[in-house]
Structure formats: C-alpha cells, structure tokens
Amino acid sequence: MDTAAIDAQVRTLVAERLRLADAALDGPLDPDASLPELGIDSTGVMSLVVGVEERFDIEVPDGDITTANFGTLRGITGYVERMLVRR
Amino acid sequence: MTDTPGTLPGLLAATVERQGARPALISGDRRLAWDDVAADVGRRAAGLAARDVGPGDGVALVLPNDVEFVTTFLAAGHLGAVAVPLNPLFTVAELGRHLAGTGARGIVTTGALRPALAAWAAEAPDAPAGLWVADVADLPSGGVTPPPAATADGPALHAFSSGSTGTPKGILRTQAQLVAEADQFYDTVKLAEDDVILSVVALFHAHGLGNCLLAALRSGAAMVLVDQFRRDAVLGAIEHERVSVFPSVPFIGHTLGETRRAERADTRSLRLCFTAGAPLARATYDLFGARFGVPLRQLYGCSEAGSVTINLDGDADALAGSVGRPMKGIDLVVAGEDAAAPLAAGETGEIAFASPAAATGYVGGEPDAGRPSFAGGWYRTGDLGHLDAAGNLYVTGRSTLFISTSGYKVDPVEVEDVISGHPAVAEVVVVGARGPLGDEVVKAVVVCGPDAGDPGGLRRELVARCGGRLAAHKVPRIVEFRDELPRSPLGKILRKYLV
Numbered sequence A: 001m002d003t004a005a006i007d008a009q010v011r012t013l014v015a016e017r018l019r020l021a022d023a024a025l026d027g028p029l030d031p032d033a034s035l036p037e038l039g040i041d042s043t044g045v046m047s048l049v050v051g052v053e054e055r056f057d058i059e060v061p062d063g064d065i066t067t068a069n070f071g072t073l074r075g076i077t078g079y080v081e082r083m084l085v086r087r
Numbered sequence B: 001m002t003d004t005p006g007t008l009p010g011l012l013a014a015t016v017e018r019q020g021a022r023p024a025l026i027s028g029d030r031r032l033a034w035d036d037v038a039a040d041v042g043r044r045a046a047g048l049a050a051r052d053v054g055p056g057d058g059v060a061l062v063l064p065n066d067v068e069f070v071t072t073f074l075a076a077g078h079l080g081a082v083a084v085p086l087n088p089l090f091t092v093a094e095l096g097r098h099l100a101g102t103g104a105r106g107i108v109t110t111g112a113l114r115p116a117l118a119a120w121a122a123e124a125p126d127a128p129a130g131l132w133v134a135d136v137a138d139l140p141s142g143g144v145t146p147p148p149a150a151t152a153d154g155p156a157l158h159a160f161s162s163g164s165t166g167t168p169k170g171i172l173r174t175q176a177q178l179v180a181e182a183d184q185f186y187d188t189v190k191l192a193e194d195d196v197i198l199s200v201v202a203l204f205h206a207h208g209l210g211n212c213l214l215a216a217l218r219s220g221a222a223m224v225l226v227d228q229f230r231r232d233a234v235l236g237a238i239e240h241e242r243v244s245v246f247p248s249v250p251f252i253g254h255t256l257g258e259t260r261r262a263e264r265a266d267t268r269s270l271r272l273c274f275t276a277g278a279p280l281a282r283a284t285y286d287l288f289g290a291r292f293g294v295p296l297r298q299l300y301g302c303s304e305a306g307s308v309t310i311n312l313d314g315d316a317d318a319l320a321g322s323v324g325r326p327m328k329g330i331d332l333v334v335a336g337e338d339a340a341a342p343l344a345a346g347e348t349g350e351i352a353f354a355s356p357a358a359a360t361g362y363v364g365g366e367p368d369a370g371r372p373s374f375a376g377g378w379y380r381t382g383d384l385g386h387l388d389a390a391g392n393l394y395v396t397g398r399s400t401l402f403i404s405t406s407g408y409k410v411d412p413v414e415v416e417d418v419i420s421g422h423p424a425v426a427e428v429v430v431v432g433a434r435g436p437l438g439d440e441v442v443k444a445v446v447v448c449g450p451d452a453g454d455p456g457g458l459r460r461e462l463v464a465r466c467g468g469r470l471a472a473h474k475v476p477r478i479v480e481f482r483d484e485l486p487r488s489p490l491g492k493i494l495r496k497y498l499v
Helices: A001-020 A042-056 A073-086 B006-021 B034-050 B068-079 B092-098 B114-123 B176-190 B205-219 B231-241 B248-259 B262-263 B282-293 B412-420 B455-469
Strands: B023-027 B030-033 B058-062 B080-084 B104-109 B130-136 B155-161 B169-174 B196-199 B221-226 B247-248 B274-277 B296-300 B306-310 B333-334 B348-352 B376-388 B393-399 B403-405 B408-410 B427-435 B440-448 B478-481
Touching: A001 A042, A001 A073, A001 B282, A042 A073, A042 B248, B006 B034, B006 B068, B006 B176, B006 B205, B023 B034, B023 B058, B023 B068, B030 B034, B034 B068, B058 B068, B058 B092, B068 B196, B068 B205, B068 B221, B092 B114, B104 B114, B104 B306, B114 B333, B155 B176, B169 B176, B176 B205, B176 B306, B196 B205, B196 B231, B205 B306, B221 B231, B231 B248, B231 B262, B248 B262, B248 B274, B248 B282, B262 B282, B262 B427, B274 B282, B282 B296, B333 B376, B403 B427, B403 B440, B408 B412, B412 B427, B412 B440, B412 B455, B440 B455, B455 B478
Parallel strands: B023 B221, B058 B080, B058 B104, B080 B155, B104 B130, B196 B221, B196 B247, B247 B274, B274 B296, B440 B478
Antiparallel strands: B023 B030, B155 B169, B296 B306, B333 B348, B348 B376, B376 B393, B403 B408, B427 B440
C-alpha cells in the first residue's frame, strides 16, 4: 500500500470515527494540522488508534500512542507505513 | 480503636480492624495494605493539620488516580475537613471557577501541576485569599496524628454538577451521606474483601469516588489504581492483579471490546463489569460481552447522590438497556408534572429519588427556585426515563441540555460563553451531536458577524480559544457555520435541528 492509499484510508477513519468531516473543515484536512488543536481529546485519539488497528491489521501498543505518531494526519500515515513495512 | 460510626474515619477503622494486613491499594509497583493506608492517612492528616486545616475547612484535591488521592481524601475526612476533588486536566481558569465559593484553604496537587496553580493563586483576582498550594510530596508528614474530628453530620465532600448558567453548581455531602452510599453499594452489590476493583475511572468524579474508593473502603476490597485509560496497562492490570470488579464508562468498554489482543490476556477473574456516565449502546454491550465473556452492565448515578441504581439482573442480555433497580435503601419513582403522583410502569417522566446518601440542596441555593431539584426529601434528577413492570429503570433522555462526552457531562453554556467572547462571532449554540459510539461529541454552530473573514481561519481560532480556556473534552470537535439559527415562532432556538 502506498502513502497516498494509506492517507486516503486514514482520512476516512478520521471522518468516521471523529466526525471531523471535510465538510466541517471547509476542505481537506491539512496533513500537518494538530488534531488536539482541532478539538480531538485523548478519547478521540484512542478511537482513531483502534480504527487504525482494525483497518490496517496492525497492533498499536500503549507506548506508540504519542503526539508524534497520532498528533497529525501525516504522523498517522507515517506510523502506519512503518508498521506495515515491519510486518 | 476509635468509635466514630457514620464517618469516613469510622469506616477506615472498621476495615483496618477486620483485615489490616490485606491488600488495599496497588499502583504500579507500590502495594499498600489497609494498615499502611491507615498509617499514611494519619501522617497526611498531621500534615494538613500543620497547615491549619480543621473541621469544615475545604481542601482541594487536584490529583491523578493514585495512592495520594485516596490518602489525602481520607485524611481530610479524618480531620472533619471538606475534600474538594477537581479534574487535574482542568485549565487553571476552570479550577478557579470551581474553587470560588468552596472556602478551600489550600490545594494539594502534584509537583508537575503546582507551579501553574501557585502562580494562579498568587495573581488571580478571584483566588481565595491566603490559599496555599502544596505538592503532595512536600506536605509535612511527621508529627502526631490528631484524633479524628469527623462528625456524621459534618460536610465531607464538595462536589460539582454542571449548571444551566455556565457556573458549576456546588454540592455538599456529609460524612454520613458518603457512608450511606458506601453501605448501599456494599449491601446491593455484595463486594467482599477478596474482590479487586480496577480504578481507572476518575476518582475526582462521583463514579470513581463511589464505586471504587468508597466501595473498597467499605468492603475491604483492594483498588488497583490506573491513572489513564491505556489498553495494555488495563489488560495487564486485570491479568496480573486478578481484577474482579471493573467500573468503566461506555467509551472504555467499547474500546476494549474492539481490541483484538484482549483475547490473549487472561481476564477470567472479571465477575462484575459496569459502565456509568452515559447511555450504553447495544453494540458496545455485544462487543464487550463477546470479547470478555462477562456482561457489561449499567449503573446510574449522579454527583448529588452517588450511585443510585445498578443492573444485576440474571438475564443480562434481555435487560442490557436498563440501568437496573435502585440500590438498597433508595426509593425511586418516575414522576409526572405532579411530583407527588408517580407514573405507572411504561410511562415516561422525570426520574426522582429519595436516598440517605443524597445531598439536601445546592450550595448557594436552587438555581431555579420555581422548580427546585431538592424538595420534601426527594431529588429530581432532570433525567427522563421509565420503569418496566419488574421495576427496572430505563433512562431515555434528559430534560437538561448537558452533553455526555468522554464520560463527562459538558454544560453547553460554558462552551458558548467562551466562543461568544470572540469578536467575529455574532451568535453561537453548542449541542451534542451523535458520536460514533452512541455517545455525543461537542458541536458548535456559529453565526458570524459582518467582519468574520475566512471561516477556516476562524474555526482554528475558535477551537484554539476553547483549548486555552477549557478542558480538552469540552472543546468542540465540530464547528459549523450558518447564516442564521433555526428558531421557533416564539424565537426559541430549535436545538434539535442543529445536532
């Protein structure tokens, strides 16, 4: 799976799980926008983590739930890419 | 042995006498027996007394779910002081709003939070005069333990309920009311000293305080303290500490139900799992049950009275949507407009109850004097529901506007006040939009003023403004712009069209 395909799937997850739809953002979500600054609290992040596990068939241990990995769209896409390579 | 029935020190003394050597608190590598807890509580009480804390004085607890929360809470109770537990994730402005009017003499917090709180206490105009702020690790711990000064009728807890005016409503509960709550839960749920309670829900909140701390104190069960919901930490605690009782919120139940690797953990010790704080979706019930082989039950409670009902029915599948029956000692009715005439089974009305654990009023009086919440020994919850023929309660809605999210209640007015302070905002309404787990997410619908400019930029500014002034769970996840708000012919905003 290439970066663009992962990015598209992560965007779908964000829309489904966080109700942060593009429509509510006036256009596509900036890949570097800080999710906490968009009002995503720790429960929102956890919901996203579970969605990522299910969609990409990977396991995200507690210690990987960091701002670097789950604080932005780009962070999530990069994390998923690394996990898929490792698998 | 001290003889102080109907008080927190009396409860602690009884548990210590019965089983002082048994485990009480487990937090990471720390393990305290009930004897150790009593000794720590004595030292902490001496430390608070050295700071001039005495009967009736408020002590704010801004502490995570850890040993120090439990011992400081019980030390305040020992002195007959009033514990004021507050969310450590609050901004200092939110903490200040809650502290005003509590009469707190000091704040016990962590080393990490102390500097910001101390700066606020020194500078904020609304900070109570002379308020001290102590890192719990620095409280003096020597000295002679003062004798217990608690009385059954003395105030022990200053809790808060979301208000309809943006100001939190204060609730004072006495030592006897907290002991009554502990007794009700113990008599209803039949906890035993070999139970192990996973304490991941916030102890500063009624759910954790009642169903973890008071439940353990009364029964002598052990508490496994976990400060933040993390799946590996929770699953590891269940497996290694043989957790039997697991109070949670629907979000935690749903997330664990979705977590496939939970099947690798040995969770067979779980015997009673229940959620509170928000309605439990059937999908969450099914997921959790399939994953753990134990039904996820519902408990219903409130800050005014602690836990009120719990579903312990043998036919958990059929009654999954019910919050169960009243705890022993509680009279509960579904009331119509005439509170004196309870409605029949199946009819929907306002849930009201009488309980020896309930407060008797709000600090500073009723916000709506024309329709008091507390009257004649009854408390009207503002929640809507019905009873079935067997007396099982179903909560079906709220007559108030609070939003249930992340296990907390959010007062929309508090969020509206922050957003409407932005110069580009002409009007704002905050509502609970349906979230993916059957819970709600905070949504702001904004009408811009004439000079608003770029909506994307304004959205970021509004979210940042909320993030700077409110705890994270109150920050809107959805900000929608409209040209005008839908109103009834009488000018009332039609919130249902904004969800």
